[in-house]
Amino acid sequence: MLTRAAISCLLLLCGTSLLFAQETKSTSTGVFAEEQAKKGEAAYQRVCASCHGADLHSTEPEAPDLTEGAFKFGWQGKTIADRFEIIRNTMPPGRRGAIDDQAYLDIVAYILRFNNIPAGNQTLQPNVDMLKQIVISVP
Numbered sequence: 816m817l818t819r820a821a822i823s824c825l826l827l828l829c830g831t832s833l834l835f836a837q838e839t840k841s842t843s844t845g846v847f848a849e850e851q852a853k854k855g856e857a858a859y860q861r862v863c864a865s866c867h868g869a870d871l872h873s874t875e876p877e878a879p880d881l882t883e884g885a886f887k888f889g890w891q892g893k894t895i896a897d898r899f900e901i902i903r904n905t906m907p908p909g910r911r912g913a914i915d916d917q918a919y920l921d922i923v924a925y926i927l928r929f930n931n932i933p934a935g936n937q938t939l940q941p942n943v944d945m946l947k948q949i950v951i952s953v954p
């Protein structure tokens with residue numbers, strides 16, 4: 816009896832983790848389009864480069880780099896929703912919400928692309944619930 820209960824309990828646990836595995840996916844599967852990253856680059860150069868640098872190496876002592884070690888430290892394992900919301904709600908300092916949600920998300924795609932995360936053929940949409948399911952994996 817006990818063994819039986821233990822087995823069904825185990826099956827339940829496995830089932831749950833499988834379900835969970837289906838609900839999240841990694842950026843390594845190509846979650847944004849090349850075209851979106853290109854648009855993001857233009858917006859980034861216009862709105863963010865003055866502090867974070869044209870090549871994502873910051874030119875402002877307080878602002879973090881958005882590539883290499885600082886990128887890995889700040890972005891690895893986070894969801895796209897997390898990074899999108901932080902940027903949309905805090906950047907540029909004192910002018911948050913300066914551009915629309917889609918433009919913020921295009922910039923996120925550009926930052927990912929710059930850091931060698933592969934493009935695919937879908938476009939990221941500013942739907943926070945969906946973005947919560949995509950986990951950033953730095954190659």
Ligand code: HEC
Nearest residue numbers: 862863865866867877878879889901902905906907908922
């Ligand atoms: C006027 C200078 C300035 C501009 C313009 C600016 N930033 Fe920042 N950014 C900063 C500073 C300073 C910090 C560190 C302090 C902070 O986190 O508030 C920062 C922090 C960040 C962080 C790290 C946040 C965290 O908590 O992990 C990201 C990501 C970021 N900026 C992205 C952007 C993006 C994308 C844009 C353009 C939409 C942008 N920034 C525009 C100055 C700037």
